Amino acid sequence: MTTIKKAPILFSFLAAVLLSACAGNGIPISSNTKYPIEVLYDNQPLERPYSELAVVEIGSEDSLTADQTKDRRMMFRGNDAKTKELLTARLVMKAQKIGADAIINVKYKYYTSVNKEGYMLSGLAVRYRGE
Numbered sequence: 001m002t003t004i005k006k007a008p009i010l011f012s013f014l015a016a017v018l019l020s021a022c023a024g025n026g027i028p029i030s031s032n033t034k035y036p037i038e039v040l041y042d043n044q045p046l047e048r049p050y051s052e053l054a055v056v057e058i059g060s061e062d063s064l065t066a067d068q069t070k071d072r073r074m075m076f077r078g079n080d081a082k083t084k085e086l087l088t089a090r091l092v093m094k095a096q097k098i099g100a101d102a103i104i105n106v107k108y109k110y111y112t113s114v115n116k117e118g119y120m121l122s123g124l125a126v127r128y129r130g131e
Helices: 003-023 066-072 081-097
Strands: 038-041 050-063 102-112 116-128
Touching (some): 050 081, 081 116
Antiparallel strands (some): 050 116
16 A cells, blocks of 8 residues: 555544544643642542532633734634643632632633633532531
């Protein structure tokens, strides 16, 4: 088989591997950062009894910079992993202020338009029962 004939097969294989890696668990917001309270993302169950306190969220929207709109291309948009960890730390502090032991169902959303970009990070602050 020639290299040209192998290219679609290789592309299909790589696409299948990437999709299967992301489909089950999604892409995590953070790596292994330790926070003062437990942070569980959208697909992680909490195995302990708890009482719901409140939904906590943070968000921001900013105008795009000249670098982000250069040549009418969507360059340099979104938050990197380090920024997401800082945002998660801000969410944790907000949950701690209301007495939470954990935040569950944490979701991160990023959005962009022609002139603006923004993010929203939210989760359910909970307190463990029986402790």
